[in-house]
Amino acid sequence: MSMALVIFLTTLATAYNKGGDPMSALGLLDKNYTHLGLDVRLGRGVKSQRNPLWGQQVAWEPRIDNGYADVFRIVDDNNKTTWRMYYTTFTTCATDKRDKEGRYIDCGAGHRTFATLFANSTDGITWEKPAMRMFCYLQGHPISKHTCALPGAVGTNVVFPNVVGVGISYDLHETNASKRWKIMGAGLLGKGLNTGGLCSSADGIVFGDCSAWNIPDVHWDTWANMFYDPRLKEYVMTMRASNNSNPCGTDFYPGCAHSEPTPPLLPCNSWRSLMDKTGKNVSDCVEYRNGKRPPHEICSSDQGRSLASSNSTLQDCRTFCSSSSSCSVIQWEALENTSYMYGECFLYTQCDSFTGYNTSFASNVCIEIESCERGVTDYGGCPFANCLYTNRAISRVHTNGDDLQTMGAGLGNVPTELGSPNRQRYVQATFPYLDVYLGVTMVYNAATMRQEVHCELSWSPDSIQWFPVEPGNDLIPLGEEGSFESHICYGSKAVENADGSHSVYYFGGDGPHFGKRNSSLALMHFRPYGLAGVGAPQGWVTPVQGQTVPLVVSSATIIVSADTDIPISEDVGVGYEVFSPYVALIPLQQQNKRGKYYNVKGNPLVCSVTGKNVTNTALDCDLTGLVGKEIVFEIQVSGGALLYTVHFA
Numbered sequence: 001m002s003m004a005l006v007i008f009l010t011t012l013a014t015a016y017n018k019g020g021d022p023m024s025a026l027g028l029l030d031k032n033y034t035h036l037g038l039d040v041r042l043g044r045g046v047k048s049q050r051n052p053l054w055g056q057q058v059a060w061e062p063r064i065d066n067g068y069a070d071v072f073r074i075v076d077d078n079n080k081t082t083w084r085m086y087y088t089t090f091t092t093c094a095t096d097k098r099d100k101e102g103r104y105i106d107c108g109a110g111h112r113t114f115a116t117l118f119a120n121s122t123d124g125i126t127w128e129k130p131a132m133r134m135f136c137y138l139q140g141h142p143i144s145k146h147t148c149a150l151p152g153a154v155g156t157n158v159v160f161p162n163v164v165g166v167g168i169s170y171d172l173h174e175t176n177a178s179k180r181w182k183i184m185g186a187g188l189l190g191k192g193l194n195t196g197g198l199c200s201s202a203d204g205i206v207f208g209d210c211s212a213w214n215i216p217d218v219h220w221d222t223w224a225n226m227f228y229d230p231r232l233k234e235y236v237m238t239m240r241a242s243n244n245s246n247p248c249g250t251d252f253y254p255g256c257a258h259s260e261p262t263p264p265l266l267p268c269n270s271w272r273s274l275m276d277k278t279g280k281n282v283s284d285c286v287e288y289r290n291g292k293r294p295p296h297e298i299c300s301s302d303q304g305r306s307l308a309s310s311n312s313t314l315q316d317c318r319t320f321c322s323s324s325s326s327c328s329v330i331q332w333e334a335l336e337n338t339s340y341m342y343g344e345c346f347l348y349t350q351c352d353s354f355t356g357y358n359t360s361f362a363s364n365v366c367i368e369i370e371s372c373e374r375g376v377t378d379y380g381g382c383p384f385a386n387c388l389y390t391n392r393a394i395s396r397v398h399t400n401g402d403d404l405q406t407m408g409a410g411l412g413n414v415p416t417e418l419g420s421p422n423r424q425r426y427v428q429a430t431f432p433y434l435d436v437y438l439g440v441t442m443v444y445n446a447a448t449m450r451q452e453v454h455c456e457l458s459w460s461p462d463s464i465q466w467f468p469v470e471p472g473n474d475l476i477p478l479g480e481e482g483s484f485e486s487h488i489c490y491g492s493k494a495v496e497n498a499d500g501s502h503s504v505y506y507f508g509g510d511g512p513h514f515g516k517r518n519s520s521l522a523l524m525h526f527r528p529y530g531l532a533g534v535g536a537p538q539g540w541v542t543p544v545q546g547q548t549v550p551l552v553v554s555s556a557t558i559i560v561s562a563d564t565d566i567p568i569s570e571d572v573g574v575g576y577e578v579f580s581p582y583v584a585l586i587p588l589q590q591q592n593k594r595g596k597y598y599n600v601k602g603n604p605l606v607c608s609v610t611g612k613n614v615t616n617t618a619l620d621c622d623l624t625g626l627v628g629k630e631i632v633f634e635i636q637v638s639g640g641a642l643l644y645t646v647h648f649a
Contacts, residue, residue: 020647021434022434022559022646023646023647024433024434024436024459024529024644025534025635025645026436026459026469026534027434027436028548028549028551028633028646029534029546029548029549033632034546034547035545037544037545037546038535038544038545038635038637039534039535039537039544040467040469040470040533041470041532041535041538042457042475042532044527045475045526046526047476047524047525048523048524051508052508052520053125053127053520055518055519055521056089059137060089060115060137060156061090061117062089062092062093062107063089063093063103063107063519064087064507064518064519065090065107065519066088066442066453066490066507066519067089067490067506067521068087068088068165068166068223068427069505069521070085070087070493071493072084072170072495073495073497082120082121082122083120083121083124083127084118084120084204085127085505085521086116086117086118087116087117087119087521088163088164088166089114090107091112091113091143091161092112093106093107093110093112094106103510104516107516108513108516109514114162114163114164115162115163116158116160116163116168117159118130118132118159124497124503125523127521131155131156132155132157132205133155134155135147135161136155136156137156138153142161143156143158143161159205159207160188160207162187162190163188165221165222165427166183166223167184167223167225167226168181168182168204169181169182169226170182170204171228173228173230177202178201179200181202181207182200182226183198183199183200183201183207184196184197184199184213184224184226184237185224186221193220193221195212196224197211198211199211215407215408216408217242218408219239219241219392221240222240222392222426222427223239223427223429224239225239225428225430227431232463234400234401235399235402236430237396237397237398238394238396238397238430238439239395239397240393240395240426240427241392241393392444392446393425394427394439423445424443424445425442425443425444426442426443427442428441428442429492430463431493431494433459433531436460436461437462438458438460438494438532439457439466440457440476440491440493440504441456441468442454446513449512450512451512451513451514451515452478452512453487453489453490453509453513454478454489455475455491455506456469456470456471456472456475457475457531470538474489475504475531476489482510484509484522485509485510485520486511487510487511487513487517488509488510488513488517489509491504491505492504499528500528501525501526501527502530502531503526504524504526505523506522506523506524507519508522527613527615529561529644533562533642533644534635534637535637535639535640535641535643536637541638541640542639543637544637545635545636545637546635547588548632548634548635548646549632550630550631550632551646552628553631554628555627555648555649556623556624556627556649557649558646558647559616559618559646560583560609560617560619560644561615561643561645562583562614562617562643562644563614563642563644564611564614564638564640565581565612565641582608582610582641583608583609583610583636583641584608584609584619584635584637585633586604586606586633587631588631588632605621606621608621623648
């Protein structure tokens, strides 16, 4: 049975010669033209009333982390529609210990195993996790084909074990139908999580024909998103950039402290256990994994301390201080709980101006890093403070032409700027959207105790240079405290529905990124073409305006999709004018000596529309006299309104 995929594989072309295809309003703006208040805006999504759709329901998904949902809507030859989803989960945690909410305690770090799982649906709301017997589960045994032969083993929905952060795509550019389903990312070749590659499939269930990718300057453990771009005539993939992009030139977060130099001796404040400033008990924060006493009860601050690893064995890694008044700045901590350096004692320093809470690399023992009295410590010429900038960033790689074996042969780049230690660009679900590109960007607040991950939106005219849409505001807002989505959001690429609306699936989490949390699948709906548009800043009711790039008028009729409703909840008072909601495009047919466009003399031609949820609606004007000409338009949008798309009939 053949299948036709309905998901953003839109033919791309430049805005200058689009003709009858809808153009995203985001791509109409240009920095060289005048914009008076007009800016890119987030669409107005609505969360499903059925949220959460499902959570961690089976024994082999103790923690869905981070989900990385690839969702497809499929229409077969009989016009039957189904949905399928692939997602990433931990199949085991470091231990089986749970808190009173049933959340696994030791899954934020430590020795864990991973897999890509499969779910399907007939409506995109109610999902099934089919019990296939490709890879089987039996407690105490690895999920594998061999386990299926053991008594008591049960089938699972695992399609690829021992992989993490992989992405799935359906490749309509692929001429060989048996290879159109593709999986790409870390662990596919069975050589560990620091190598990546590509496998293909005819049905999206059984994958094979795998090949390695040698891509420089990427970090393989995080979601890879790939699509073929007919405009560039190449495959484009976004993934996590190597942390070599940080000022230390190191590979992973505390890497620039992990070295063998002579330890510098600086008078620093001593470490201490976190005395919670929020009114909770110390015991609520300090958690010793083997049930023993917290570190501050074992050694005094001037003697250093020992920390338990994720196992029950206390590692003999200690800090030695020169005297009770002058403490060495190094701290040796057992780090068997990290998936990067099993069994190593890690060189840690307190000597930094940053004060925060580190639960990532100390067996979830909450500690406060106090400030050093004399600035930062230098390890191999790299200030330790710069380690904080060893943060996550997004990398774009591509092929030479459509040869997938050359993925990464071109230079990688970081399309979104390297953020602060807090607002880190963790990962991005990237996809073509009309004549531009969108990315659901997961922004990690790494320096805060809540360690929230937010689903924001970015856009690009070329997939290389990226711009945030309303930076700091969420495309999918987090939920209230105590909800399934209070801390975490990991969003998917948008799925186009039969009515032209869009669905963005996401995994919400109820705890800190590295802390105890459960994850649940949820859904947010957007009107047709409604993921992003242009309009006034949030909260404005006064009109704004701007100018488009030159557009070739290919028809006498101009068509738009827009929202012009303005929610007003205040009594604005006498003398304050709230303009009637509208969206207008005005052809600017003359240029002055400076190359600026302006209205023709007399009565300008105004093409306008009003109404809520306007989709592919013709404006009330006749452009017959302008057909075939290259015209700059002035866009006018009343406050509260949004313009999504423009095209000529």
